[in-house]
Amino acid sequence: MSRTKHRPQVSIICGSGLGMLADSLECQDQFSYSDIPGFPQSTVQGHAGRLVFGELKGKSCVCMQGRFHMYEGHSLLKTTFPIRVFKLMGVQTLIVTNAAGSVADHLHPGDIMIIKDHINFPGLVGLNPLHGPNDERFGPRFPAMSGCYNRELRSLAHEISKQLDIAGLVQEGVYAMVGGPNFETIAEARMLHRMGVDAVGMSTVPEVVVASHCGLQVFGLSLITNKVVKSYDDSDCVNHDGVLEVGRLRSQTVQQLVTEVISRMEINNNIDRMSNAV
Numbered sequence: 001m002s003r004t005k006h007r008p009q010v011s012i013i014c015g016s017g018l019g020m021l022a023d024s025l026e027c028q029d030q031f032s033y034s035d036i037p038g039f040p041q042s043t044v045q046g047h048a049g050r051l052v053f054g055e056l057k058g059k060s061c062v063c064m065q066g067r068f069h070m071y072e073g074h075s076l077l078k079t080t081f082p083i084r085v086f087k088l089m090g091v092q093t094l095i096v097t098n099a100a101g102s103v104a105d106h107l108h109p110g111d112i113m114i115i116k117d118h119i120n121f122p123g124l125v126g127l128n129p130l131h132g133p134n135d136e137r138f139g140p141r142f143p144a145m146s147g148c149y150n151r152e153l154r155s156l157a158h159e160i161s162k163q164l165d166i167a168g169l170v171q172e173g174v175y176a177m178v179g180g181p182n183f184e185t186i187a188e189a190r191m192l193h194r195m196g197v198d199a200v201g202m203s204t205v206p207e208v209v210v211a212s213h214c215g216l217q218v219f220g221l222s223l224i225t226n227k228v229v230k231s232y233d234d235s236d237c238v239n240h241d242g243v244l245e246v247g248r249l250r251s252q253t254v255q256q257l258v259t260e261v262i263s264r265m266e267i268n269n270n271i272d273r274m275s276n277a278v
């Protein structure tokens with residue numbers, strides 16, 4: 001914290017191909033992950049590996065240009081380490097973005113899904129970043145996860161999408177995290193569909209669980225970059241380059257939506273900075 005004058009209230013995690021979210025920050029201070037003690041390295045194309053501090057519409061922000069995924073070989077504790085660093089800095093809100101495949105028939109590549117809820121598949125089988133001794137200074141042993149995606153921010157985003165005339169692209173839905181790095185088989189895709197999953201990806205949920213545990217309010221967006229193939233007659237085949245390409249095509253729209261949400265969200269100025277406590 002001594003190397004930047006920014007004291008961020010909002011943190012943003014950029015999904016695959018969505019690193020440009022950091023570009024709109026003014027008065028930037030940038031730090032490569034390799035220069036930050038305890039930070040893992042980004043190894044995935046489309047994740048630059050930089051922490052960017054700056055101002056956006058009068059709010060102090062910190063942006064992860066590149067996130068950490070479990071499939072890269074990081075422990076879940078490592079993938080979520082930045083969230084606790086943000087909490088210690090005094091951040092109140094986490095905005096998560098990701099690239100995801102559509103499982104629901106009504107979501108199409110290029111659509112933006114406001115995350116209403118999630119299914120934590122790794123968590124359901126015992127891979128959870130909160131495993132191990134609980135540090136009560138961050139949060140309780142048994143945190144509730146119902147309502148972890150802030151209702152007011154979701155409704156604000158819908159209102160903004162109408163004003164930006166992009167409401168036709170924006171829907172709400174359930175995101176499921178799978179471990180990756182392979183994409184889904186057709187049988188897996190069909191199972192996810194029957195389970196009520198709208199979009200599937202390989203990230204986000206561990207970050208949200210840790211953020212929720214330590215009392216951050218969370219807002220999440222999935223950019224639908226591809227449909228998940230559910231028919232044996234469909235010859236479509238997803239690949240990471242295609243995912244990044246849709247990210248590039250929709251980057252400006254996602255950026256506009258996130259910027260307006262940040263601009264209009266309420267910030268509590270009685271910040272709960274834990275840096276003296278931990």
Ligand SMILES: O=P(O)(O)O[C@@H]1C[C@H](O)[C@@H](CO)O1
Nearest residue numbers: 015016098099202203240243
């Ligand atoms: O970091 P996100 O969740 O946006 O990245 C998604 C999931 C995989 O890392 C990658 C697949 O193309 O995109």
Ligand SMILES: Nc1nc2[nH]cnc2c(=O)[nH]1
Nearest residue numbers: 099100101200201202243
């Ligand atoms: N698991 C998964 N992750 C994705 N990230 C972007 N598209 C997809 C997808 O189709 N499946």
